[in-house]
Amino acid sequence: MDAKRTAKEIYDILGGKENIISNAVCMTRLRVKVREDADVEKLKKVDGVLNVVEAETLQIVLGPGKVNSVGDEFSKLTGMPLGFSDNNVEDVAKENKKANKQKHNGPVQRFLQKIANIFVPLLPGIIAAGLVMGLTNAINVSTKSAYSTVWWFAAIRSIGFAMFGYLAIYVGMNAAKEFGGTAVLGGIMGSIFVANPALPLLLKVEDKSAVILPFTGKPFAPGMGGLLASLFMGIIVAYLEKKVRKIVPVMLDTFFTPLLTLIIGVFIALIIIQPLGTVITAGIFNILDFAYNKLGILGGYILAAGFLPLVSVGLHQALTPIHTLLNEPTGPTQGINYLLPILMMAGGGQVGAGIAIYVKTKSQKLKTMVRDSITVGILGIGEPLMYAVTLPLGKPFITACLGAGFGGILTVLFHIGTVSQGASGLLGLLILKDFGAWPYYIMAMLGAYVGGFVLTYFFGVDDDRIEDIYGE
Secondary structure (H helix, E strand, O other): OOHHHHHHHHHHHOOOHHHEEEEEEOOOEEEEEEOOOOOHHHHHOOOOOOEEEEOOOEEEEOOOOHHHHHHHHHHHHHOOOOEEOOOOHHHHHHHHHHHHHHHOOOHHHHHHHHHHHHHHHHHHHHHHHHHHHHHHHHHHHHHOOOOOOOHHHHHHHHHHHHHHOOHHHHHHHHHHHHOOOOHHHHHHHHHOOOOOOOOHHHOEEOOEEOOEOOOOOOEOOOOOOHHHHHHHHHHHHHHHHHHHHHHOOHHHHHHHHHHHHHHHHHHHHHHHHHHHHHHHHHHHHHHHHHHHHHOOHHHHHHHHHHHHHHHHOOHHHHHHHHHHHHOOOOOOOOOOEOOHHHHHHHHHHHHHHHHHHHHHOOOHHHHHHHHHHHHHHHOOOOHHHHHHHHHHHOHHHHHHHHHHHHHHHHHHHHOOOEOOOOOOHHHHHHHEOOHHHHHHHHHHHHHHHHHHHHHHHHHOOOHHHHHHHHOO
């Protein structure tokens, strides 16, 4: 972007000096007060302009760093001193996140967003049910199942079963809905993968499976791969429904479209999708087993250090179904997720980097940004710190990632696991597998803090870059 040309184009569209009352910049925007309204759509088409917000002053979003160079050139054209208009960390983070999203919004990210849209509505239930399962399991172990026959304890424990036992149904419904199909059809497909003894496919005669599937020559096994199979079938059912509706006469649509969709769908599910889901699920567990058990602390370092770059481009959404898979009580890890605590260290590396920047920088504007975002960062909400501070500066983002790796090492050494998802930072304490893991989690997080702080303090603070973006 040529700052001089961008400033001139904006100046001309706004009507020149005669129409401009004042000009100022904030962290991301050129703010211009005009006498008569300008052509906003033309402004949006100017090279370098990310967005235009119409308010008391016209706010032309240019992004951090760029706004200062364009502002200086604009001030020369107007002959007016360039003022500075402060704005809070949330505004800066939102603008930077929006600009970053526009930069990394390809078909892969859009597809992963759809997958995330399937699982995110389920998170409140998964979090609550996971906490219930973890707490009641801890009580059972400590009391030798003394409460297992007490009605109120059984009722509370049933909450966890109701969520995880029928999770395939919820996933199937959301998948069908997200991809434009009828939710209940996806739910019916998902129910095929629920291990219910009354399911005709699971019929037993003299304690032996009576129903044998073609091609495999084996009985139907709904558990392994069932969650991914229900996800795939929800998507397929949505596609099938649209295709079937095109060939079924309108007057028969209500009856035959869902019927044909389900009949075709169940054969696809049993012959293709369920075996495929089993293979993929086994592959995921093998990869995670290799990273965690074979690579050990090196795997912990790589996973923790590599997570923030995934977040910055939106690819972290692909991990949501994997976390859900790991928290299934009937899965290979028995509901304990050893991956999530490692990834949670990424936020700790950022917090350490933020503290280092605050200590070392002389820029009051940057200090304000860090101070406003560090508290929520400690609690596990890292977007303000990442999008307003570390990512725009570049080097601190890298040192934060590398520092987070030390927290990942400690997480593997301490064998920290979670029973749910949806929390991070210090709030991650609430989803650990037991209370005994609390001190180890805190030590691991402190390791990420220290790693991020030390690397950023000595290698990540670039005063020239800070001055370019935030000023002196």
